[in-house]
Amino acid sequence: MPAFYSSKLIRLIALSCSALCLSAELHAECSRVINVPVSATGLSVITAGEKIHGIFPDLLRRLGEKNACSFAFTSVPKARVAAMFEAGNSDMMLASIKTPRRDEFGIFFPMVSIRATLISIATSRPAISNFKDVLKQSDMHLILVRGFDYGPEYQRLIDELNKQARVSFESEPLSVARLLKLRPTSATIMAPSIFTGELQADSRVEDMLGKLRFEPLDELAWSYSGSYLSKTALTQADREKLAKMLEQAGQSGEAWRAYQKVYSPEVVKISIRPLSAQ
Structure with missing residues (x-):
């Protein structure tokens, strides 16, 4: 076989093998x-x-x-x-x-x-825009989900609230929603999409929809x-x-x-x- 054709044949075989290997990689099962x-x-x-x-x-x-x-x-x-x-x-x-x-x-x-925000039942209290405002609001108790983590500053806020006995934890967002309904002066921190999703899915708290106040906080960036x-x-x-x-x-x-x-659209605009x- 002439060297020219031999070289072309080798390259063709190599390309075919590469394509087969790529196909196998793409379709390999877990x-x-x-x-x-x-x-x-x-x-x-x-x-x-x-x-x-x-x-x-x-x-x-x-x-x-x-x-x-x-x-x-x-x-x-x-x-x-x-x-x-x-x-x-x-x-x-x-x-x-x-x-x-x-x-x-x-x-x-x-x-x-x-983006997570401060979430509470809508009232006429002054607006809150940062963690310092949260700490100043001495009658506000935060109910948080154990295991949620929004970064180092969030963890420091929890430490400060713990010192003041102003924070408690629940295992799931739905439990937070149910307690917030019973304690209107309390608040939570989580993504509005998570919180309102729980309300949409459970008739016991569905009536809270439309009564909530979402407040972005300086320390909770996107x-x-x-x-x-x-x-x-x-x-x-x-x-x-x-x-x-x-x-x-x-x-x-x-x-x-x-x-x-x-x-x-309101929840999407503020949090997603x-x-x-x-």
């Missing part, structure tokens, strides 16, 4: 079922007995069907979700805010930008909300495959469009943005 503990988080994650759905689980299931990956969702308290992830006992953490502590244990993939992949629980191959799935989902804006469909607006 090596096992991916373990995803979750807790109720507004309409982002809805837990109803053994049924788990919402924006993030539904998105993950669609991605799994396209990419030959299966996910096992289990419902646990919010604080336990974080503890399991940090201990390397779960593969993913959904509907999470990016924080320095969580970055130690996982790789973060943003889906939307989100941050990313998305999913973490464990640095230790997953194999490198599974982590890389899941990373590609999550990157594509974030870039597509699918989660942002889902938020727009289920939340009121597409990644492109960050």
Whole structure:
């Protein structure tokens, strides 16, 4: 065979092998079922007995069907979700805010930008715009979700409120909503999308919709909300495959469009943005 044709044949075989290898990589299955503990988080994650759905689980299931990956969702308290992830006992953490502590244990993939605010029953009290104002409001008790973390300044606020016996914790956002209904002078801090999502999903607190006051605080800036992949629980191959799935989902804006469909324009305007607006 002439050297010219031999060289062309070798290059053709090499290109064909490369294409086959790329195809195999793109369509490779996850090596096992991916373990995803979750807790109720507004309409982002809805837990109803053994049924788990919402924006993030539904998105993950669609991605799994396209990419030959299966996910096992289990419902646990919010604080336990974080503890399991940090201990390397779960593969993913959904509907999470990016924080320095969580970055130690996982790789973060943003889906939307989100902002937490002070949330209370609307009254004629003076406006609150920062943590200093919260501390000055001596008759205000904060009811927070154990396991929610909005950064170092948020943690320092909790420390100060603890010293004044002005903070308590609940395991889920719904419990916070029910207590806030009973104690109108109290308040909470979380993303309005999470809080109003709980109200929309539960008739016991649904009547609070339209009676709330959302106050952005200087120390609570816009941050990313998305999913973490464990640095230790997953194999490198599974982590890389899941990373590609999550990157594509974030870039597509699918989660942002889902938020727009289920939340009121008021809630979207004050607390949710597409990644492109960050």
